[in-house]
Amino acid sequence: MALHVIVGKGPVGTATADLLAHRGHHVRVLSRSGGTSTDAVEHRQVDAADADALAAAAGGADVVYNAVNPPYHRWATDWPPVAAALLTAAERTGAVLVTMGNLYGYGAPAGPMGPETPLAATDVKGRVRAAMWRDALAAHEAGRVRVTEARAADFVGPQVPAAQSHLVRQLDTLHRGRRAWVVGDPDVPRSWAYLPDVAATLVTLGADERALGRAWHVPSAPPRSQRRALTDLAAALGAPPPRVRGIPWPVLRGLGLAAPRMREIVDVRHQFDRPYVTDASATTAIFGLRATPWDEVVAATARAVPAAA
Structure with missing residues:
Protein backbone atom coordinates (compact mmCIF):
# COMPACT_ATOMS: atom_id res chain seq x y z
CA MET A 1 0.00 0.00 0.00
CA PHE A 155 -13.03 25.87 -9.00
CA VAL A 156 -16.68 24.91 -8.77
CA GLY A 157 -18.48 22.27 -6.72
CA PRO A 158 -20.17 21.87 -3.36
CA GLN A 159 -16.83 21.07 -1.74
CA VAL A 160 -15.43 24.55 -2.54
CA PRO A 161 -15.83 27.34 0.07
CA ALA A 162 -17.71 30.36 -1.21
CA ALA A 163 -14.66 32.56 -0.76
CA GLN A 164 -12.73 30.40 -3.24
CA SER A 165 -15.24 30.18 -6.09
CA HIS A 166 -16.78 32.90 -8.23
CA LEU A 167 -19.83 30.68 -8.72
CA VAL A 168 -20.30 29.09 -5.31
CA ARG A 169 -20.25 32.47 -3.58
CA GLN A 170 -23.35 33.43 -5.59
CA LEU A 171 -25.52 30.46 -4.56
CA ASP A 172 -27.29 32.22 -1.73
CA THR A 173 -27.84 35.28 -3.95
CA LEU A 174 -29.40 33.11 -6.65
CA HIS A 175 -31.53 31.25 -4.14
CA ARG A 176 -32.93 34.54 -2.85
CA GLY A 177 -33.54 35.93 -6.34
CA ARG A 178 -31.22 38.88 -5.85
CA ARG A 179 -28.91 40.57 -8.36
CA ALA A 180 -25.60 38.75 -8.83
CA TRP A 181 -22.58 41.04 -8.97
CA VAL A 182 -19.56 39.43 -10.63
CA VAL A 183 -15.97 40.38 -11.33
CA GLY A 184 -15.30 41.39 -14.93
CA ASP A 185 -17.41 40.96 -18.04
CA PRO A 186 -20.32 38.59 -17.25
CA ASP A 187 -20.50 37.40 -20.86
CA VAL A 188 -16.97 36.29 -21.73
CA PRO A 189 -16.51 32.49 -21.84
CA ARG A 190 -14.61 30.84 -18.99
CA SER A 191 -13.56 27.33 -18.04
CA TRP A 192 -14.64 25.92 -14.67
CA VAL A 218 -7.49 19.43 -15.50
CA PRO A 219 -10.32 18.49 -17.91
CA SER A 220 -13.23 20.92 -17.73
CA ALA A 221 -16.67 21.07 -19.31
CA PRO A 222 -17.11 23.35 -22.35
CA PRO A 223 -16.62 27.00 -21.34
CA ARG A 224 -19.50 29.06 -20.06
CA SER A 225 -19.72 32.73 -19.20
CA GLN A 226 -20.45 33.74 -15.65
CA ARG A 227 -23.94 34.78 -16.72
CA ARG A 228 -24.68 31.45 -18.36
CA ALA A 229 -23.18 29.42 -15.50
CA LEU A 230 -25.19 31.35 -12.92
CA THR A 231 -28.34 30.97 -15.02
CA ASP A 232 -27.76 27.20 -15.09
CA LEU A 233 -27.28 27.15 -11.31
CA ALA A 234 -30.40 29.24 -10.74
CA ALA A 235 -32.44 26.80 -12.82
CA ALA A 236 -31.10 23.89 -10.76
CA LEU A 237 -32.19 25.76 -7.63
CA GLY A 238 -35.66 26.37 -9.00
CA ALA A 239 -34.93 30.10 -8.91
CA PRO A 240 -35.69 32.66 -11.64
CA PRO A 241 -33.03 33.58 -14.21
CA PRO A 242 -30.59 35.85 -12.39
CA ARG A 243 -29.88 39.49 -13.05
CA VAL A 244 -26.10 39.50 -13.51
CA ARG A 245 -23.97 42.63 -13.54
CA GLY A 246 -20.22 43.22 -13.57
CA ILE A 247 -18.77 45.22 -10.69
CA PRO A 248 -17.21 48.36 -12.22
CA TRP A 249 -13.42 48.24 -12.07
CA PRO A 250 -13.19 51.69 -10.40
CA VAL A 251 -15.31 50.28 -7.57
CA LEU A 252 -13.00 47.29 -7.21
CA ARG A 253 -9.97 49.59 -7.18
CA GLY A 254 -11.58 51.60 -4.42
CA LEU A 255 -12.31 48.47 -2.41
CA GLY A 256 -8.70 47.43 -2.93
CA LEU A 257 -7.52 50.36 -0.84
CA ALA A 258 -8.85 48.57 2.23
CA ALA A 259 -9.15 44.95 1.09
CA PRO A 260 -5.91 43.31 -0.14
CA ARG A 261 -7.81 40.55 -1.96
CA MET A 262 -9.69 43.08 -4.09
CA ARG A 263 -6.43 44.83 -4.93
CA GLU A 264 -4.99 41.54 -6.14
CA ILE A 265 -8.03 40.83 -8.31
CA VAL A 266 -7.65 44.18 -10.06
CA ASP A 267 -4.03 43.22 -10.77
CA VAL A 268 -5.22 40.27 -12.89
CA ARG A 269 -8.05 42.02 -14.68
CA HIS A 270 -7.13 40.17 -17.88
CA GLN A 271 -8.57 37.00 -16.36
CA PHE A 272 -12.05 38.50 -16.28
CA ASP A 273 -12.36 40.78 -19.30
CA ARG A 274 -11.35 38.36 -22.05
CA PRO A 275 -12.04 34.64 -22.71
CA TYR A 276 -10.28 32.51 -20.10
CA VAL A 277 -10.43 29.00 -21.49
CA THR A 278 -8.33 25.89 -20.90
CA ASP A 279 -7.38 23.08 -23.27
CA ALA A 280 -6.96 19.74 -21.50
CA SER A 281 -6.97 17.56 -24.61
CA ALA A 282 -3.52 16.14 -23.79
CA THR A 283 -4.71 14.97 -20.37
CA THR A 284 -7.64 13.18 -21.96
CA ALA A 285 -5.55 11.68 -24.75
CA ILE A 286 -2.80 10.32 -22.49
CA PHE A 287 -4.66 9.38 -19.30
CA GLY A 288 -8.25 9.00 -20.47
CA LEU A 289 -9.51 11.57 -17.97
CA ARG A 290 -12.63 13.48 -18.96
CA ALA A 291 -14.54 16.29 -17.34
CA THR A 292 -17.68 15.56 -15.37
CA PRO A 293 -20.66 16.62 -17.55
CA TRP A 294 -21.77 20.18 -16.81
CA ASP A 295 -25.31 19.24 -15.82
CA GLU A 296 -23.90 16.95 -13.13
CA VAL A 297 -21.57 19.72 -11.92
CA VAL A 298 -24.49 22.13 -11.70
CA ALA A 299 -26.72 19.67 -9.85
CA ALA A 300 -24.01 18.82 -7.33
CA THR A 301 -23.04 22.46 -6.79
CA ALA A 302 -26.65 23.51 -6.26
CA ARG A 303 -26.83 21.08 -3.37
CA ALA A 304 -24.51 23.40 -1.44
CA VAL A 305 -27.36 25.91 -1.02
CA PRO A 306 -28.83 24.55 2.23
CA ALA A 307 -25.56 25.37 3.96
CA ALA A 308 -25.42 28.80 2.35
CA ALA A 309 -29.05 29.90 2.65
Whole structure:
Protein backbone atom coordinates (compact mmCIF):
# COMPACT_ATOMS: atom_id res chain seq x y z
CA MET A 1 0.00 0.00 0.00
CA ALA A 2 1.53 3.29 -1.14
CA LEU A 3 1.97 6.27 1.19
CA HIS A 4 0.60 9.51 -0.22
CA VAL A 5 1.49 12.71 1.63
CA ILE A 6 -0.64 15.79 1.01
CA VAL A 7 0.64 19.18 2.09
CA GLY A 8 -2.32 21.46 2.76
CA LYS A 9 -5.83 20.63 3.93
CA GLY A 10 -7.93 23.14 1.98
CA PRO A 11 -10.55 21.96 -0.51
CA VAL A 12 -7.99 20.50 -2.95
CA GLY A 13 -6.01 18.71 -0.24
CA THR A 14 -9.15 17.37 1.40
CA ALA A 15 -10.70 16.15 -1.86
CA THR A 16 -7.43 14.46 -2.85
CA ALA A 17 -7.05 12.83 0.55
CA ASP A 18 -10.62 11.50 0.40
CA LEU A 19 -10.11 10.05 -3.08
CA LEU A 20 -6.84 8.36 -2.17
CA ALA A 21 -8.29 6.92 1.03
CA HIS A 22 -11.28 5.63 -0.92
CA ARG A 23 -8.86 3.84 -3.22
CA GLY A 24 -7.22 2.13 -0.25
CA HIS A 25 -3.98 4.11 0.04
CA HIS A 26 -2.25 5.21 3.22
CA VAL A 27 -2.84 8.97 3.37
CA ARG A 28 -1.01 11.53 5.51
CA VAL A 29 -2.03 15.20 5.50
CA LEU A 30 0.43 17.86 6.67
CA SER A 31 -0.78 21.34 7.59
CA ARG A 32 0.11 24.27 9.83
CA SER A 33 -2.87 23.64 12.12
CA GLY A 34 -2.85 19.84 12.04
CA GLY A 35 -6.08 17.91 12.40
CA THR A 36 -7.76 14.87 13.90
CA SER A 37 -6.52 11.59 12.43
CA THR A 38 -8.93 8.85 11.43
CA ASP A 39 -8.50 5.27 10.32
CA ALA A 40 -8.49 6.57 6.73
CA VAL A 41 -6.38 9.74 6.95
CA GLU A 42 -3.51 10.64 9.28
CA HIS A 43 -2.99 14.32 10.15
CA ARG A 44 0.24 15.96 11.32
CA GLN A 45 1.01 19.57 12.24
CA VAL A 46 3.88 20.83 10.09
CA ASP A 47 4.98 24.22 8.76
CA ALA A 48 5.21 23.79 4.99
CA ALA A 49 8.02 26.36 4.81
CA ASP A 50 10.23 24.30 7.17
CA ALA A 51 12.18 22.05 4.81
CA ASP A 52 13.60 19.79 7.52
CA ALA A 53 10.27 19.28 9.27
CA LEU A 54 8.49 18.75 5.97
CA ALA A 55 11.01 16.17 4.75
CA ALA A 56 10.85 14.30 8.05
CA ALA A 57 7.04 14.23 8.06
CA ALA A 58 7.02 13.02 4.43
CA GLY A 59 9.45 10.20 5.11
CA GLY A 60 8.52 7.01 3.27
CA ALA A 61 6.17 8.78 0.86
CA ASP A 62 5.71 7.49 -2.66
CA VAL A 63 4.01 10.73 -3.72
CA VAL A 64 3.89 14.22 -2.19
CA TYR A 65 1.09 16.55 -3.29
CA ASN A 66 1.49 20.31 -3.01
CA ALA A 67 -2.01 21.53 -2.13
CA VAL A 68 -0.85 24.58 -0.19
CA ASN A 69 -2.94 27.73 -0.57
CA PRO A 70 -1.32 30.89 0.87
CA PRO A 71 -3.45 34.02 1.28
CA TYR A 72 -3.99 35.62 -2.12
CA HIS A 73 -2.14 38.83 -1.30
CA ARG A 74 0.85 36.98 0.22
CA TRP A 75 1.91 34.83 -2.70
CA ALA A 76 5.10 36.81 -3.32
CA THR A 77 6.31 36.30 0.25
CA ASP A 78 4.80 32.95 1.22
CA TRP A 79 5.19 30.82 -1.90
CA PRO A 80 9.00 30.89 -2.48
CA PRO A 81 10.00 29.29 0.87
CA VAL A 82 7.16 26.76 0.67
CA ALA A 83 8.05 25.79 -2.91
CA ALA A 84 11.72 25.42 -1.98
CA ALA A 85 10.84 23.28 1.06
CA LEU A 86 8.67 21.00 -1.05
CA LEU A 87 11.47 20.45 -3.55
CA THR A 88 13.82 19.65 -0.68
CA ALA A 89 11.34 17.19 0.79
CA ALA A 90 10.86 15.50 -2.60
CA GLU A 91 14.61 15.23 -3.11
CA ARG A 92 15.28 13.76 0.33
CA THR A 93 12.41 11.28 0.25
CA GLY A 94 12.60 10.33 -3.42
CA ALA A 95 8.84 10.87 -3.69
CA VAL A 96 7.16 12.18 -6.83
CA LEU A 97 6.10 15.80 -6.29
CA VAL A 98 2.69 16.65 -7.76
CA THR A 99 1.88 20.36 -7.55
CA MET A 100 -1.58 21.88 -7.74
CA GLY A 101 -1.00 24.75 -10.14
CA ASN A 102 -3.20 27.32 -11.83
CA LEU A 103 -3.34 29.50 -14.94
CA TYR A 104 -1.73 32.66 -13.55
CA GLY A 105 1.67 31.94 -15.06
CA TYR A 106 0.33 32.30 -18.60
CA GLY A 107 -0.56 35.96 -18.16
CA ALA A 108 -3.05 37.61 -20.49
CA PRO A 109 -4.55 34.92 -22.75
CA ALA A 110 -4.43 35.18 -26.52
CA GLY A 111 -6.61 32.10 -26.98
CA PRO A 112 -7.29 28.79 -25.25
CA MET A 113 -4.51 27.93 -22.81
CA GLY A 114 -2.78 24.57 -22.93
CA PRO A 115 0.22 23.29 -20.95
CA GLU A 116 2.47 24.32 -23.83
CA THR A 117 1.28 27.95 -23.70
CA PRO A 118 4.27 30.17 -22.80
CA LEU A 119 4.51 31.33 -19.20
CA ALA A 120 4.43 35.03 -20.05
CA ALA A 121 2.79 36.63 -17.01
CA THR A 122 3.80 40.16 -16.12
CA ASP A 123 1.81 40.52 -12.89
CA VAL A 124 3.36 39.59 -9.54
CA LYS A 125 1.26 36.50 -8.85
CA GLY A 126 1.74 35.12 -12.33
CA ARG A 127 5.51 35.58 -12.16
CA VAL A 128 5.59 33.80 -8.78
CA ARG A 129 3.79 30.76 -10.14
CA ALA A 130 5.87 30.69 -13.33
CA ALA A 131 9.09 30.84 -11.30
CA MET A 132 7.92 27.97 -9.10
CA TRP A 133 7.39 25.72 -12.10
CA ARG A 134 10.67 26.70 -13.74
CA ASP A 135 12.56 25.91 -10.53
CA ALA A 136 10.78 22.56 -10.19
CA LEU A 137 11.42 21.67 -13.82
CA ALA A 138 15.11 22.60 -13.52
CA ALA A 139 15.44 20.31 -10.50
CA HIS A 140 13.67 17.54 -12.41
CA GLU A 141 15.93 17.91 -15.44
CA ALA A 142 18.98 17.88 -13.17
CA GLY A 143 17.85 14.50 -11.82
CA ARG A 144 17.29 15.76 -8.27
CA VAL A 145 13.53 15.22 -8.17
CA ARG A 146 10.61 13.87 -10.16
CA VAL A 147 7.90 16.46 -10.64
CA THR A 148 4.66 17.14 -12.45
CA GLU A 149 1.98 19.81 -12.15
CA ALA A 150 -1.79 19.98 -12.64
CA ARG A 151 -3.26 23.33 -13.68
CA ALA A 152 -6.93 24.09 -13.29
CA ALA A 153 -9.43 26.78 -14.09
CA ASP A 154 -11.59 28.42 -11.41
CA PHE A 155 -13.03 25.87 -9.00
CA VAL A 156 -16.68 24.91 -8.77
CA GLY A 157 -18.48 22.27 -6.72
CA PRO A 158 -20.17 21.87 -3.36
CA GLN A 159 -16.83 21.07 -1.74
CA VAL A 160 -15.43 24.55 -2.54
CA PRO A 161 -15.83 27.34 0.07
CA ALA A 162 -17.71 30.36 -1.21
CA ALA A 163 -14.66 32.56 -0.76
CA GLN A 164 -12.73 30.40 -3.24
CA SER A 165 -15.24 30.18 -6.09
CA HIS A 166 -16.78 32.90 -8.23
CA LEU A 167 -19.83 30.68 -8.72
CA VAL A 168 -20.30 29.09 -5.31
CA ARG A 169 -20.25 32.47 -3.58
CA GLN A 170 -23.35 33.43 -5.59
CA LEU A 171 -25.52 30.46 -4.56
CA ASP A 172 -27.29 32.22 -1.73
CA THR A 173 -27.84 35.28 -3.95
CA LEU A 174 -29.40 33.11 -6.65
CA HIS A 175 -31.53 31.25 -4.14
CA ARG A 176 -32.93 34.54 -2.85
CA GLY A 177 -33.54 35.93 -6.34
CA ARG A 178 -31.22 38.88 -5.85
CA ARG A 179 -28.91 40.57 -8.36
CA ALA A 180 -25.60 38.75 -8.83
CA TRP A 181 -22.58 41.04 -8.97
CA VAL A 182 -19.56 39.43 -10.63
CA VAL A 183 -15.97 40.38 -11.33
CA GLY A 184 -15.30 41.39 -14.93
CA ASP A 185 -17.41 40.96 -18.04
CA PRO A 186 -20.32 38.59 -17.25
CA ASP A 187 -20.50 37.40 -20.86
CA VAL A 188 -16.97 36.29 -21.73
CA PRO A 189 -16.51 32.49 -21.84
CA ARG A 190 -14.61 30.84 -18.99
CA SER A 191 -13.56 27.33 -18.04
CA TRP A 192 -14.64 25.92 -14.67
CA ALA A 193 -12.85 23.06 -12.92
CA TYR A 194 -15.03 20.68 -10.88
CA LEU A 195 -13.17 19.84 -7.68
CA PRO A 196 -13.56 16.03 -7.94
CA ASP A 197 -12.02 16.27 -11.44
CA VAL A 198 -9.13 18.23 -9.93
CA ALA A 199 -8.50 15.53 -7.33
CA ALA A 200 -8.77 12.75 -9.92
CA THR A 201 -6.18 14.48 -12.10
CA LEU A 202 -3.72 14.94 -9.23
CA VAL A 203 -4.00 11.31 -8.18
CA THR A 204 -3.59 10.10 -11.76
CA LEU A 205 -0.50 12.21 -12.33
CA GLY A 206 1.11 10.93 -9.14
CA ALA A 207 0.72 7.31 -10.24
CA ASP A 208 1.87 7.50 -13.87
CA GLU A 209 5.47 7.95 -15.01
CA ARG A 210 4.24 9.51 -18.25
CA ALA A 211 3.15 12.57 -16.27
CA LEU A 212 6.64 13.48 -15.09
CA GLY A 213 8.58 16.48 -16.30
CA ARG A 214 5.67 18.49 -17.64
CA ALA A 215 2.40 20.18 -16.69
CA TRP A 216 -1.12 19.01 -17.45
CA HIS A 217 -4.51 20.69 -17.45
CA VAL A 218 -7.49 19.43 -15.50
CA PRO A 219 -10.32 18.49 -17.91
CA SER A 220 -13.23 20.92 -17.73
CA ALA A 221 -16.67 21.07 -19.31
CA PRO A 222 -17.11 23.35 -22.35
CA PRO A 223 -16.62 27.00 -21.34
CA ARG A 224 -19.50 29.06 -20.06
CA SER A 225 -19.72 32.73 -19.20
CA GLN A 226 -20.45 33.74 -15.65
CA ARG A 227 -23.94 34.78 -16.72
CA ARG A 228 -24.68 31.45 -18.36
CA ALA A 229 -23.18 29.42 -15.50
CA LEU A 230 -25.19 31.35 -12.92
CA THR A 231 -28.34 30.97 -15.02
CA ASP A 232 -27.76 27.20 -15.09
CA LEU A 233 -27.28 27.15 -11.31
CA ALA A 234 -30.40 29.24 -10.74
CA ALA A 235 -32.44 26.80 -12.82
CA ALA A 236 -31.10 23.89 -10.76
CA LEU A 237 -32.19 25.76 -7.63
CA GLY A 238 -35.66 26.37 -9.00
CA ALA A 239 -34.93 30.10 -8.91
CA PRO A 240 -35.69 32.66 -11.64
CA PRO A 241 -33.03 33.58 -14.21
CA PRO A 242 -30.59 35.85 -12.39
CA ARG A 243 -29.88 39.49 -13.05
CA VAL A 244 -26.10 39.50 -13.51
CA ARG A 245 -23.97 42.63 -13.54
CA GLY A 246 -20.22 43.22 -13.57
CA ILE A 247 -18.77 45.22 -10.69
CA PRO A 248 -17.21 48.36 -12.22
CA TRP A 249 -13.42 48.24 -12.07
CA PRO A 250 -13.19 51.69 -10.40
CA VAL A 251 -15.31 50.28 -7.57
CA LEU A 252 -13.00 47.29 -7.21
CA ARG A 253 -9.97 49.59 -7.18
CA GLY A 254 -11.58 51.60 -4.42
CA LEU A 255 -12.31 48.47 -2.41
CA GLY A 256 -8.70 47.43 -2.93
CA LEU A 257 -7.52 50.36 -0.84
CA ALA A 258 -8.85 48.57 2.23
CA ALA A 259 -9.15 44.95 1.09
CA PRO A 260 -5.91 43.31 -0.14
CA ARG A 261 -7.81 40.55 -1.96
CA MET A 262 -9.69 43.08 -4.09
CA ARG A 263 -6.43 44.83 -4.93
CA GLU A 264 -4.99 41.54 -6.14
CA ILE A 265 -8.03 40.83 -8.31
CA VAL A 266 -7.65 44.18 -10.06
CA ASP A 267 -4.03 43.22 -10.77
CA VAL A 268 -5.22 40.27 -12.89
CA ARG A 269 -8.05 42.02 -14.68
CA HIS A 270 -7.13 40.17 -17.88
CA GLN A 271 -8.57 37.00 -16.36
CA PHE A 272 -12.05 38.50 -16.28
CA ASP A 273 -12.36 40.78 -19.30
CA ARG A 274 -11.35 38.36 -22.05
CA PRO A 275 -12.04 34.64 -22.71
CA TYR A 276 -10.28 32.51 -20.10
CA VAL A 277 -10.43 29.00 -21.49
CA THR A 278 -8.33 25.89 -20.90
CA ASP A 279 -7.38 23.08 -23.27
CA ALA A 280 -6.96 19.74 -21.50
CA SER A 281 -6.97 17.56 -24.61
CA ALA A 282 -3.52 16.14 -23.79
CA THR A 283 -4.71 14.97 -20.37
CA THR A 284 -7.64 13.18 -21.96
CA ALA A 285 -5.55 11.68 -24.75
CA ILE A 286 -2.80 10.32 -22.49
CA PHE A 287 -4.66 9.38 -19.30
CA GLY A 288 -8.25 9.00 -20.47
CA LEU A 289 -9.51 11.57 -17.97
CA ARG A 290 -12.63 13.48 -18.96
CA ALA A 291 -14.54 16.29 -17.34
CA THR A 292 -17.68 15.56 -15.37
CA PRO A 293 -20.66 16.62 -17.55
CA TRP A 294 -21.77 20.18 -16.81
CA ASP A 295 -25.31 19.24 -15.82
CA GLU A 296 -23.90 16.95 -13.13
CA VAL A 297 -21.57 19.72 -11.92
CA VAL A 298 -24.49 22.13 -11.70
CA ALA A 299 -26.72 19.67 -9.85
CA ALA A 300 -24.01 18.82 -7.33
CA THR A 301 -23.04 22.46 -6.79
CA ALA A 302 -26.65 23.51 -6.26
CA ARG A 303 -26.83 21.08 -3.37
CA ALA A 304 -24.51 23.40 -1.44
CA VAL A 305 -27.36 25.91 -1.02
CA PRO A 306 -28.83 24.55 2.23
CA ALA A 307 -25.56 25.37 3.96
CA ALA A 308 -25.42 28.80 2.35
CA ALA A 309 -29.05 29.90 2.65
